Amino acid sequence: xxxxxxxxxxxxxxxxxxxxxxxxxxxxxxxxxxxxxxxxxxxxxxxxxxxxxxxxxxxxxxxxxxxxxxxxxxxxxxxxxxxxxxxxxxxxxxxxxxxxxxxxxxxxxxxxxxxxxxxxxxxxxxxxxxxxxxxxxxxxxxxxxxxxxxxxxxxxxxxxxxxxxxxxxxxxxxxxxxxxxxxxxxxxxxxxxxxxxxxxxxxxxxxxxxxxxxxxxxxxxxxxxxxxxxxxxxxxxxxxxxxxxxxxxxxxxxxxxxxxxxxxxxxxxxx
Amino acid sequence: xxxxxxxxxxxxxxxxxxxxxxxxxxxxxxxxxxxxxxxxxxxxxxxxxxxxxxxxxxxxxxxxxxxxxxxxxxxxxxxxxxxxxxxxxxxxxxxxxxxxxxxxxxxxxxxxxxxxxxxxxxxxxxxxxxxxxxxxxxxxxxxxxxxxxxxxxxxxxxxxxxxxxxxxxxxxxxxxxxxxxxxxxxxxxxxxxxxxxxxxxxxxxxxxxxxxxxxxxxxxxxxxxxxxxxxxxxxxxxxxxxxxxxxxxxxxxx
Numbered sequence: 280x281x282x283x284x285x286x287x288x289x290x291x292x293x294x295x296x297x298x299x300x301x302x303x304x305x306x307x308x309x310x311x312x313x314x315x316x317x318x319x320x321x322x323x324x325x326x327x328x329x330x331x332x333x334x335x336x337x338x339x340x341x342x343x344x345x346x347x348x349x350x351x352x353x354x355x356x357x358x359x360x361x362x363x364x365x366x367x368x369x370x371x372x373x374x375x376x377x378x379x380x381x382x383x384x385x386x387x388x389x390x391x392x393x394x395x396x397x398x399x400x401x402x403x404x405x406x407x408x409x410x411x412x413x414x415x416x417x418x419x420x421x422x423x424x425x426x427x428x429x430x431x432x433x434x435x436x437x438x439x440x441x442x443x444x445x446x447x448x449x450x451x452x453x454x455x456x457x458x459x460x461x462x463x464x465x466x467x468x469x470x471x472x473x474x475x476x477x478x479x480x481x482x483x484x485x486x487x488x489x490x491x492x493x494x495x496x497x498x499x500x501x502x503x504x505x506x507x508x509x510x511x512x513x514x515x516x517x518x519x520x521x522x523x524x525x526x527x528x529x530x531x532x533x534x535x536x537x538x539x540x541x542x543x544x545x546x547x548x549x550x
Numbered sequence: 551x552x553x554x555x556x557x558x559x560x561x562x563x564x565x566x567x568x569x570x571x572x573x574x575x576x577x578x579x580x581x582x583x584x585x586x587x588x589x590x591x592x593x594x595x596x597x598x599x600x601x602x603x604x605x606x607x608x609x610x611x612x613x614x615x616x617x618x619x620x621x622x623x624x625x626x627x628x629x630x631x632x633x634x635x636x637x638x639x640x641x642x643x644x645x646x647x648x649x650x651x652x653x654x655x656x657x658x659x660x661x662x663x664x665x666x667x668x669x670x671x672x673x674x675x676x677x678x679x680x681x682x683x684x685x686x687x688x689x690x691x692x693x694x695x696x697x698x699x700x701x702x703x704x705x706x707x708x709x710x711x712x713x714x715x716x717x718x719x720x721x722x723x724x725x726x727x728x729x730x731x732x733x734x735x736x737x738x739x740x741x742x743x744x745x746x747x748x749x750x751x752x753x754x755x756x757x758x759x760x761x762x763x764x765x766x767x768x769x770x771x772x773x774x775x776x777x778x779x780x781x782x783x784x785x786x787x788x789x790x791x792x793x794x795x796x797x798x799x800x801x802x803x804x
Contacts, residue, residue, distance in 0.1 A: 533802025
């Protein structure tokens with residue numbers, strides 16, 4: 280069954296009223312869908328990325344705020360943190376979503392430049408996102424509270440042979456997230472951190488890859504068949520999980536890994 | 551929230567503790583709920599009246615295979631469908647392994663493992679039928695535990711039973727997904743929860759262990775487990791099957 284455009288119903292939920300959320304890599308795919316869902320749930324949202332045209336369109340559609348920033352550049356974070364403090368006064372939610380896979384390869388084929396770039400964005404960038412988020416959340420009026428959600432991948436559990444850097448960084452995000460969660464708990468804060476692990480999701484990138492094939496229908500069938508559920512995930516479905524973890528309803532959830540993959544990592548399909 | 555309007559749920563062990571919180575949450579989301587528990591219908595009448603017109607009750611011992619068909623019939627007759635199964639009923643099972651008798655072991659397995667197997671196998675037809683109408687299919691939520699993930703000294707039978715629930719849930723999730731049966735199945739793994747039973751039955755040093763061993767420094771409220779169940783039951787979790795949702799205040803992350 281397909282997702283309806285208006286899911287959830289407009290009047291269904293306003294669970295993030297009064298909250299301020301940061302989404303990195305928010306101009307497309309899962310990040311964009313999460314910006315849209317957060318706004319519909321009542322949050323004020325600031326998102327980052329580097330595609331200005333896409334960002335402008337999303338701002339116009341949602342009222343969210345865009346700030347051009349590359350997560351892996353340490354010098355970009357203090358100005359962004361200042362902007363959040365000045366214009367929003369707090370930070371309740373951080374979705375560390377930005378990630379890349381361009382330039383990846385197998386352990387035999389990858390270049391050091393490709394490896395360094397993917398490690399910088401997917402791992403160092405997420406650490407810097409968590410670092411900035413924890414600092415802002417500690418300063419929240421009323422006490423140190425917040426929810427950090429890290430977008431890992433099912434590749435953390437099922438590494439791909441031809442994506443050595445992507446798989447490695449996504450695996451490392453499990454330990455990074457747990458370390459952040461333990462630190463924040465040990466410090467007596469109510470700042471939580473959890474990772475999510477999507478399977479194959481039908482992002483614009485995947486759609487473009489399918490469209491360029493000689494036989495797009497066959498290519499789509501291959502992607503759909505990668506999950507036992509028989510289809511790819513939709514970006515709105517991932518955004519729904521991110522939203523659950525962002526709400527106060529998930530106040531007892533920290534240091535956890537949530538798979539969302541249509542049964543891809545549960546085991547083997549059998550014959 | 552109204553994510554479950556028009557949906558019908560069965561919650562085993564629904565009268566007390568986590569089960570009761572799940573029942574109240576599913577009702578609050580607009581669903582209708584059949585509670586199953588050990589009390590007689592007469593003894594449950596007061597609880598049922600407090601829950602309102604969308605709740606119904608059936609007496610059921612989940613480990614008793616012969617009792618299940620009547621419960622399934624009661625659901626069909628009262629509500630006509632079943633969209634959500636919450637296999638929650640469970641009992642303890644602790645003690646030094648040299649003191650645990652085979653009868654003790656079987657008692658825990660009968661409720662915690664047989665009961666979950668029977669719930670899924672007996673309800674699968676109704677769930678498959680209702681799942682065709684729902685974007686995310688029907689939803690099975692099993693209540694395992696952090697003790698289904700990590701060991702605890704002196705909790706052999708309980709550990710074994712909850713570990714079994716975890717992998718049974720994954721196996722049926724895979725079976726339904728790959729067989730195009732529109733039923734999702736996921737397990738929830740609560741940490742230490744402030745249920746009336748646990749609070750009354752635990753000594754002070756045990757309660758101190760529950761909070762002290764949890765990184766967030768407190769126990770969970772039953773409603774916090776119910777929130778995770780409601781998420782999995784709703785179409786918000788339409789791409790989640792075969793997953794395990796740990797709700798433990800960081801207990802297994804340390």
